[in-house]
Amino acid sequence: MSRPPIVILTALDLEYQAVQEKLVDPRPRRHPQGTRFEVGRLAGGRCPIVLAHVGKGNQAAAVLAERAINTFAPAALLFVGVAGALHSHVALGDVVVATHVYAFHGGTSEDDGFKSRPRVWETPHVVDQIARHIDRDGSWKRGLSAHDRGPEVHFGPIAAGEVVLNSKVSVHALWIREHYNDAQAVEMEGAGVAQAAHLNRSLPVVVVRGISDRADGTKEDTDRERWQQRAVANAAAFAVSLAEELSAEAQDDDRRTTETRRPTMPETIRNVAKGNARVGVQAGTVYGGIRITPEPVPPTDLAEALAGFRTRLQRARAGGHLDDDTYTAAEAELTVADKALESDTPQSRGTLTLALKKLRGLIGDVAELAAELAIIIGLAQGLS
Numbered sequence: 093m094s095r096p097p098i099v100i101l102t103a104l105d106l107e108y109q110a111v112q113e114k115l116v117d118p119r120p121r122r123h124p125q126g127t128r129f130e131v132g133r134l135a136g137g138r139c140p141i142v143l144a145h146v147g148k149g150n151q152a153a154a155v156l157a158e159r160a161i162n163t164f165a166p167a168a169l170l171f172v173g174v175a176g177a178l179h180s181h182v183a184l185g186d187v188v189v190a191t192h193v194y195a196f197h198g199g200t201s202e203d204d205g206f207k208s209r210p211r212v213w214e215t216p217h218v219v220d221q222i223a224r225h226i227d228r229d230g231s232w233k234r235g236l237s238a239h240d241r242g243p244e245v246h247f248g249p250i251a252a253g254e255v256v257l258n259s260k261v262s263v264h265a266l267w268i269r270e271h272y273n274d275a276q277a278v279e280m281e282g283a284g285v286a287q288a289a290h291l292n293r294s295l296p297v298v299v300v301r302g303i304s305d306r307a308d309g310t311k312e313d314t315d316r317e318r319w320q321q322r323a324v325a326n327a328a329a330f331a332v333s334l335a336e337e338l339s340a341e342a343q344d345d346d347r348r349t350t351e352t353r354r355p356t357m358p359e360t361i362r363n364v365a366k367g368n369a370r371v372g373v374q375a376g377t378v379y380g381g382i383r384i385t386p387e388p389v390p391p392t393d394l395a396e397a398l399a400g401f402r403t404r405l406q407r408a409r410a411g412g413h414l415d416d417d418t419y420t421a422a423e424a425e426l427t428v429a430d431k432a433l434e435s436d437t438p439q440s441r442g443t444l445t446l447a448l449k450k451l452r453g454l455i456g457d458v459a460e461l462a463a464e465l466a467i468i469i470g471l472a473q474g475l476s
């Protein structure tokens with residue numbers, strides 16, 4: 093079972109570069125709409141990473157997050173970048189991991205002033221627990237260049253708006269202090285990414301930010317002192333450790349689901365076979381060097397099976413088991429099959445079977461996919 097990918101989004105070139113440096117053998121993947129993703133693996137790790145540059149702002153971040161989710165079916169989404177600190181205990185170079193993201197610009201403008209209409213997305217519990225474990229473990233700091241003090245990791249809310257905040261006394265600064273007082277850092281993309289993940293069956297998302305200024309009017313100075321590069325290197329180091337753990341966890345979850353679906357066998361087996369009946373192995377407990385491969389539970393609903401197969405196809409591509417051209421051709425056949433299934437006429441049933449057979453020719457080299465498709469073809473043939 094191959095590991096599901098983790099998508100990492102970045103806004104600035106220096107953020108992209110900081111993550112890209114962690115990838116082994118990154119390969120470009122061009123989306124039909126022109127977005128260039130890069131897919132690689134972490135050095136010494138097994139998790140496929142999909143990296144993208146989304147530019148500044150929540151809107152672009154949301155659209156491209158949606159695109160990445162649809163294309164790669166990741167196990168989780170991370171945003172890695174820089175941010176300004178909102179409290180004095182959060183120092184330059186520290187890492188802030190969002191427990192919540194506040195979209196701090198929501199509100200209503202009334203005669204007696206602007207009223208807050210907060211929106212907030214919470215980081216899923218399981219992901220938060222993994223991130224805290226990585227912080228306690230501390231091994232994510234290996235490989236960081238030696239500083240006077242190692243960066244600290246802070247867990248807390250992040251405020252994401254539509255402006256670069258570079259003042260302690262501006263309207264925006266006062267607004268955040270009054271209504272989002274526990275926010276640790278401020279940035280411009282977290283809300284867009286969180287919204288996109290929420291709209292995709294609440295896919296786990298984590299915003300990881302390195303602090304490169306104090307959001308207090310000194311941003312130009314700290315930028316000149318290259319705090320952006322230093323801060324994002326720390327955020328990237330933390331994020332890739334997190335990605336590796338998240339992918340491993342998702343794989344374990346997949347395995348557990350497969351195992352709980354397997355019917356359990358009682359310890360004592362009574363053989364009820366009679367006459368010339370053929371009997372395989374019936375055993376409650378088996379000792380010795382026996383390898384057992386769990387048999388997948390065959391799908392019964394064709395539409396669901398096709399949707400599941402599309403996800404598997406995306407993962408096979410993200411994991412490097414299918415090249416781009418084969419993937420595109422296979423996806424096209426799957427779309428033909430989907431449409432034919434919707435029409436449900438005698439003619440469309442023929443189209444459906446033909447599309448699935450062409451698909452079989454395309455993915456035949458990937459054993460896992462071929463086995464699953466054989467079951468789907470059986471289901472489709474059962475329709476006619």
Ligand SMILES: Nc1nc2c([nH]c(=O)n2[C@H]2C[C@H](O)[C@@H](COP(=O)(O)OP(=O)(O)OP(=O)(O)O)O2)c(=O)[nH]1
Pocket residue numbers: 103104147148149173174175176177255256257258278279280281303304305307311
């Ligand atoms: N360090 C820091 N990063 C911030 C702040 N606000 C903010 O949105 N970010 C994050 C999210 C944005 O993607 C990006 C904006 O930072 P930037 O350095 O590009 O800001 P800017 O537009 O003023 O920079 P420039 O291109 O004019 O030099 O950094 C902040 O106050 N401090």
